[in-house]
Amino acid sequence: MSHDARLPKRGTFITLEGGEGVGKSTQVRYLVARLQARGIKAIPTREPGGSPGAEILRDILLSGMIKDLGPKAEAIIFAAARMDHIDHTIAPALAAGTWVICDRFADSTRAYQGALGGLDPGFLRALERVTVADTRPDLTLILDLPADVGLARAAQRRGAAEASDRFEGEGLAFHEALRKAYLAIAAAEPERCVVVDASQSEEEVAQAIWDTISHRLFDAEPAMQAEALHGA
Ligand SMILES: Nc1ncnc2c1ncn2[C@@H]1O[C@H](COP(=O)(O)OP(=O)(O)OP(=O)(O)O)[C@@H](O)[C@H]1O
Numbered sequence: 609m610s611h612d613a614r615l616p617k618r619g620t621f622i623t624l625e626g627g628e629g630v631g632k633s634t635q636v637r638y639l640v641a642r643l644q645a646r647g648i649k650a651i652p653t654r655e656p657g658g659s660p661g662a663e664i665l666r667d668i669l670l671s672g673m674i675k676d677l678g679p680k681a682e683a684i685i686f687a688a689a690r691m692d693h694i695d696h697t698i699a700p701a702l703a704a705g706t707w708v709i710c711d712r713f714a715d716s717t718r719a720y721q722g723a724l725g726g727l728d729p730g731f732l733r734a735l736e737r738v739t740v741a742d743t744r745p746d747l748t749l750i751l752d753l754p755a756d757v758g759l760a761r762a763a764q765r766r767g768a769a770e771a772s773d774r775f776e777g778e779g780l781a782f783h784e785a786l787r788k789a790y791l792a793i794a795a796a797e798p799e800r801c802v803v804v805d806a807s808q809s810e811e812e813v814a815q816a817i818w819d820t821i822s823h824r825l826f827d828a829e830p831a832m833q834a835e836a837l838h839g840a
């Protein structure tokens with residue numbers, strides 16, 4: 609499908625955001641399982657990646673190979689990966705009425721390349737306009753955790769043998785600033801973003817996320833749940 613021929617959106621698009629090791633991938637798995645258990649069609653996906661073309665760009669971006677090109681070029685390549693992901697995975701799923709639960713999305717570019725890379729917000733808005741266009745999240749869950757705790761979790765998951773990737777390898781000050789950048793995004797868009805305390809157990813975080821979805825999506829729009837349940 610070409611970028612200009614995106615299908616109308618009917619499913620619900622939820623993104624999970626936050627710094628390294630806050631538990632995004634874990635919570636994507638919990639949420640997809642819980643939605644599917646209720647008969648709601650839902651798929652997990654991630655950025656960078658989520659489509660064959662974007663996965664190739666993921667390897668390049670996370671290897672650090674193009675770090676020297678600078679944050680502006682990195683932002684453009686993350687956006688190119690996002691465009692392929694939207695065209696081949698996200699937009700078709702939403703058009704089919706499937707919920708899309710995505711580990712990172714455009715807020716990661718705003719935080720990492722924008723706030724931390726010092727890019728002009730106008731440049732990022734223009735990039736989003738041509739890549740994300742109408743495929744904006746209905747709800748963004750920002751998992752919040754002290755940076756040192758998240759980095760320790762990420763290091764434990766990775767194991768001693770494997771090296772940290774391009775961004776995980778940045779210093780603690782970078783990751784503390786990143787946490788603040790995500791909280792600023794949440795404060796600027798409270799109608800879309802909800803901050804979740806990620807210091808709780810996996811099960812407690814999963815329940816907090818479910819309560820948010822029930823409140824924000826199901827209670828607010830009962831028709832949405834009925835539609836999702838009956839695969840309209
Ligand atoms: N609530 C939690 N409490 C303790 N450990 C957790 C919790 N959630 C996830 N973990 C563990 O922390 C590690 C990182 O979790 P996960 O991969 O889900 O984080 P992430 O935010 O996707 O990380 P990254 O951005 O670095 O890919 C994993 O080993 C996971 O099992």
Ligand SMILES: Cc1cn([C@H]2C[C@H](O)[C@@H](COP(=O)(O)O)O2)c(=O)[nH]c1=O
Pocket residue numbers: 628654655656670686712713714715716717718720721774775776
């Ligand atoms: C989408 C996106 C991601 N990043 C960074 C953030 C992380 O360090 C990596 C992705 O690794 P993960 O283990 O899958 O979380 O990429 C970024 O800098 N900009 C982006 O737009």
